[in-house]
Amino acid sequence: MPRVRELEVLRVVLPFGRRTESLLVKLTDHGGMTGWGEAVSPPPKSWSRLEETLGAVLLGVDWEHPDSVPSGDPAVDMACWDLWTRMRGVPLADAIGGTRTSLMATVRLTPDLSIESLVTRVNQQVCAGYSHVTLDVRPGWDVEPVRAVRAAYPALTLAVDCGNAYTDGGQLVALDAYGLEVIERPFPVGDVYAHADLQDQVSASVAVEVRATADLDDYLTLRAARVLLLRPAAFPSISEARRAHDRAVAAGWDIQCAGGQGAGLARAATVAIGSLPGCTLPCDVTQPPRNNQIVTPIVGANAGVIAVPFTQPGLGHSVDETRLRRLAKDYFTFTA
Template sequence: MPRVRELEVFRLTLPFGRRSESLLVKLTDHGGMTGWGEAVSPHPKTWARLEETLGALLIGVDWEHPDAVPSGDSAVDMACWDLWTRMRGVPLAHAIGGTRTSLMATVRLAPDSSIESLVSRVNQQVCAGYGHVTLDIRPGWDVEAVRAVRQAYPALTLAVDCGNAYTDLGQLVALDSYGLEVIERPFAIDDLHAHASLQDQVAASVAVEARSAAQLDDYLTLRAARVLLLRPTAFPSLSEARRAHDRAAAAGWDIQCAGGQGAGLARAATVAVASMPGCTLPCDVTQPPRNNQIVTPIVGANGGVIAVPFTQPGLGHTIDEARVHRLAKESFHA
């Protein structure tokens, strides 16, 4: 039974790419075992709330399972799972029901300065071993870009991520003639009827990013999509993410796990969730830059394949604590 004797919380501004922020939680039990968790781009009030409440919630308190810790925070929940599974000597992936030891990966490509440059970047990724590519599109950068990539690579499995940027169906329906596997996040998340209308008109599967099991139920009721884009760290707990997985899989939906930002811990949790049986589509943890990560081995794809750490307990990665302290802009402990 875990009992935390010390906790530390770090706020990191990552040095590369978009210089995003991560909040790391480290829990240490009385035997010296540690568990780590991460929230990527946390809510501005999260830091103050954890500083006020986390010590009383965890220090010296016995708990039998991570679900017994009512933190409501993904980083704390992840740290509890990491500690709990490390104490039992089991991988996190196994503990939450994962079965795969490796995952196929998709690589995500942002809009480029030209169509020619985009096709060149796709060529680089195909040569690196990727058989699945996701293009980020937006109004004005969609049909021509997809057409050019499809003409260059007729057999490539191709998806598009619309970033919730569209308001009408026209361009998205036009994309369907290019053999897309998935159209991700086409409309505002609460516009269920637009999603349902698009799914009725295209052969591609529409993917929605639900952030609670209840929100997913609304999409299931309207048959507004056929794919759940599951971002585990967007849920308050890994158990809640697993419930969403179970409901989508029971409805016959495909599931794609995504979580390519952060310092590595959130990516590791995404890989663990993606090893569950219902996660049938390639996993997206490949967004650069890899240099932001504070874990060993780095979480990412090699030749289009992501390894699931099924021989190491917990998240399955070693934390570079010296680098954590160097990158920390702020910290507190209790």
């Protein structure tokens, strides 16, 4: 039974790309075993709330399972799972019911200065071993780039991510002519009827992203999609993400796991969730930059394949604490 004797929370601003902020949580039990968790782009009050409440929730408290820790924070929940599974010598993927030892990866490509440049980038990724590419599209950057990529690569599996940016489905129906596998996040969150109408008109699967299992209900009732875009970092706990997986699978949906930002720990949890039986679509942990990661080995794809660490306990990655502390902008520690 874990009992935390020391906890530490660090605020890290990652040095590359969009300079994403992460909160990292380190839990140490009385035997010296540690567990780590990460929240990417946390809500503004997360830091103060953890500083005020976390000590009372965890320090010197016996708990039998991560679900019994009432933190309500994804980084704390992840750290509890990491510690709990490390103490038992089992991988996180195995503990939550994962079955895959490797995952196919998609690579996500943002809009470019020109269509020619985009096609060149697609070529680079295909040469690197990717057989699945997700193109970010927006109003004004959609049909023409997709048409060009499809003309250059007739057999490539393509998906598009609309970033919830569309209010009209006309352009998205036009995209369906280019053999897309998935149209991700077409309309603003909660516009269930627009999603249902689009799904009725296209052969591609519409994918929706939710932040709680209950949010799935309306989409399921109206058959407004066929894919759940499951971003574990968006859920308050790993068990809640697992429940969303189970509900989508029961409805016959496919699932794509995603989570490419952060310092590496959140990506590792995404891979663990991605090993679940219902996660049938390529996993997305490929968003650059990899240089932000403070874990070993780096979480990412090799030749379009992501390894699931089924031979190591917990998240399956070690933390480079020296580099982490160089990146930390602030921290606090509580000791029992």
